[in-house]
Amino acid sequence: MRTSRKGSVEMPAFVRQLVKETEKRVSSFFKGGRGGAAEGEQTGEGEKEEVIPSPYLDRPVLDKLAEEGCARWGLTYALGSMQGWRTNMEDYHNCVPQLGGELADWSFFAVFDGHAGSTAAQHCSQHLLGHILATGGLGHEDDPDRVKGALTEGFLQTDKHLHAVARREGWERGGTTAVSALISPYNIYFANCGDSRAVLCRSGQVCFSTEDHKPYSPLEKERIESAGGSVSLQRINGSLAVSRALGDFSYKAAENRSPNEQMVSPEPEVCVVERSPADEFLVLACDGVWDTISNEELCAFIHNRLLVCTDLRDVCSQVIDLCLYKGSLDNISIILLCFPGAPQLSTEALHQEAELEDLLESKVAEIYDELCARGEDPDLLAVLTILASTVIPGLPPGGGIQSKRNCIISAYYQQREMHNPTVPNETEGS
Known part of the structure; x- marks a missing residue:
């Protein structure tokens, strides 16, 4: 592997070949066993074999998107995002450190990881918060049950609105995971739909993390099969790797079933954690991060980096580089939220x-x-x-x-x- 001063990295030839051969074999399996033919090559039936383009580049796109900001109550945050080895950038985000009005002390952050295109992720990044606020469940009273209901309803309304847009514009294939954190003066509300993840670090340790929604999880698998689907190769119908997502409407066509009973559910898992002066930082990130590093490892690494670096954008950049060097082949996006109790320069x-x-x-x-x-x-x-x-x-x-x-x-x-x-x-x- 050759690396320049600028940090550009080339995928070894044998890795590229392995990826391509694996894609070809899996694709052939689901096409009924036809496979192995190169582009334009005739199959045994005289047909041309369809070639699916590789989702990976020969070298990664290393340009990073960076963003930072703060809230008046002491929160600071930064975002880092990079396309990496993927042929397209399908991650989006939403960072709102102050909601305004009577919610001026509330903050909202989310990461969206699109698949089969970026349309769903982009749409949800622009509209999810609006649908949550439209429920009227957020206010001074900070009633956990009411807020949790608002988050769930906001996700469901976003998916419903997205479906209408998809029908109008003629696309229904793509989807997106979503993980969000709504921070009130007293609580942190986590809403997760898919396999992006949120992790809260308190007193130097992982205090809370969301659970990934995978098709092979027992409860998820039960719902998928009840809706007429199957789980093979750890994917829904051998294709989709997440069991909850916004979009993916071809998996939401079972008649006489509510949205949360479909093969792919848009219902988020919502959890609330009471805030503590010992809260250090919170991470929201796509699976391009979690594929290569555990919750505990990332918590320890960021805790250490905050002792030597005051620029949160640089900390996010270091996390992205770490994931890239540890082998992540996906888009990589991370939002780092630091509370007043975060580690200080030492x-x-x-x-x-x-x-x-x-x-x-x-x-x-x-x-x-x-x-x-x-x-x-x-x-x-x-x-x-x-x-x-x-x-x-x-x-x-x-x-x-x-x-x-x-x-x-x-x-x-x-x-x-x-x-x-x-x-x-x-x-x-x-």
Whole structure:
């Protein structure tokens, strides 16, 4: 794997081939066994085999969208989002730190992870909050049951409105997961529909997390089968990987069944957690994050990063890079919400961070010199491989060596320039 100073990464050829072959075999299975034919190649029946384009790029799109803001009651937040290896960006978000009016001390945040297109995710990011507010269930009284009902009804109305738009505009295939956090002066309300996830960190530990809605979960599977569907390859009818979503109307056609009884349900799972002075931060993120890192690992990593970094956008960027380097092939989006009790900048932690980066630079130099002495080409992959097997004290908890990869890459190119000042970077500008 080659990596430039700018951090661009190439998918190894064998990984690309494996992905393509897997897609082809799965596609062939659900087309009745026809498969293996290349684009334009004739099948045994004289038909041309349909080729489904790969959802992955040969190298990731690394440009990041960043956003930050604050609420008057002490909340600060940042968003980080990146297309990554996917051919299209299908994630959307909504960040409203102050709802205004009598709800000026309320905040709303959500992440939407679209599939089979971005239309549903974009629509819901623009309209979900409006449908929640239209229920009239939010107010000064902060009645948990009433607010939970408003969130559920808001999701259902959003799905109903989305269906009308889909029919009018002639599309019904795509859908989106949605995970949201509605923060009142006393409570945090979580509403989750799909496999995006919210995690609350309190006193340095995971205090709460939403549950992913997967087709193979017993209750979800029971509903799917009762609605006439099946679960194979851990997917609904072998195709859709989530059991709750907004949109996906081809899975919501069972007659005489309510919306929450369909194969794919638009009903969110709503939970309420009473706020505490010990609350540190809250994360909302798509499965492009959770596919590569656990709740506990992410909580530990962010807690550590907040001790050495005051820019929440940079913390989000570090999380995205970590997930990319740990192997995420999906779009990656994260919203980080910091409460007044979040970790603050630490002089001791900054000193430890500086020592760690000095150590990494010296290790890279040692490895580079050793490889040169052996007459070997000290390419980046060789240096990374050796360093990954080396015991490095003081690495960020939850992040490991992958979280310092940018520092290692920078140190590698410094060594390369020192040893070969006239040799250009072969991947510069790629």
